[in-house]
Amino acid sequence: MIRFGPWHRRPFATVIAALVAVGLVTAACSSSPAAAPSSPRSIVQLGDSVASGEGTLYGYTYDRTTQRWTGGNIDAVWPGPYPLCHDSPDAYGHVLAGQYHARFAQFACTGSTFANGITAPRTYAGTTYRPAQFGNLTTRTDINAAYDAARPDLVLVTLGADDVQFSPVVRACVINQLAHALFPANALQCTAANPGPTVQADALTKLPALIDNLKTLARWINQRGAADHHVPKVVFTSYFDPFPTGGTSCPDSALLAPAQVTYLSTLLQQLNVDIVRTITGLHLANVGVVGLASAFNGHRWCSTDPWDYGLSIISLSNPSSLLSQAPFHPTPRGQQQIATLLKPVVTRLFATG
DSSP: OOOOGGGGGSOHHHHHHHHHHHHHHHHHHHTSOOOOOSSOSEEEEEESHHHHTTTTTSOEEEETTTTEEEEOOTTOOOOSSOGGGOOOTTSHHHHHHHHHTOEEEEOOOTTOBTTTBTSSOEEETTEEEESOSSOBTTTTBSOOHHHHHHOOSEEEEEOOTTTTTHHHHHHHHHHHHHHHHHOTTSOOOSSSSOOOHHIIIIIITTHHHHHHHHHHHHHHHHHHHHHTTOOOEEEEEOOOOOSOSTTOOOTTTTTSOHHHHHHHHHHHHHHHHHHHHHHHTTOOTTEEEEOOTTTTTTSSTTSSSOSBOOGGGOBTTBGGGGGOOOTTSBOHHHHHHHHHHHHHHHHHHHHTO
């Protein structure tokens, strides 16, 4: 026979009171602050054209026989609310958010830099592409209210290539190579022996400011989260290297001399090393960085399945191709690869609480 002891002989009202008390205790426990999520539920993306998914909606396909990108519609329609930013559902942040079944807020915009896009509205030639992605916490200007509304658990950042003017540098290298081919007396620039004025003025001179700005952005994200009592995890990325190795040449690299290809790859490596070293050196437990330098190994330009749009998109016989912004940007498969490489770092950050 089971004996309940004296408890079962208490007056019924006393029992009810005890049960109510237990209920109140339970309710109090359930109203305490929620435990940190084990995976992101709200993801925010900040950054440049790689983060926005630039190039993926033009519709180019790769012909393995000719090693050229074909087709494509330069007038492709990009989703709103800011279509000039060329935000795409193929962007790696979208891919990652889908894997976690998380909400996703895309603020990245093609061509963005820290000063033109992150802390202030992204503008070009007098046209505003979108409001500031984050805002300036020092001056308290251009604060993005949509960022606060998202209350991110995870902030993704890809930033830096436009700060050091990588696209203008490559364009200057191509123009110099053509001039050198037509008039050999014009010295070949964009090489280790002769970097040239554009490389010096943009890629090399502006790198220290980028380093400082990356540190500032990481700290601002933490400060903003602390003020909202919701400090997110943050993952920065470096950049993938699309250039073929070993002096390999094909239509995607043909507009550059082999020595230029080698030197541009070296510059990209320097940028990547500095980004990774900078973020790692912050020693912030909630901030990580993913180095993407070798992300496309086996799938660079001149391979049978490149994951980055190459220069063969540009054709002097097709003037509209000069308007394409796809070259040097990941294909949908490339964006998926970036998401794949980010996931272990995201998992580790959330596992540490």
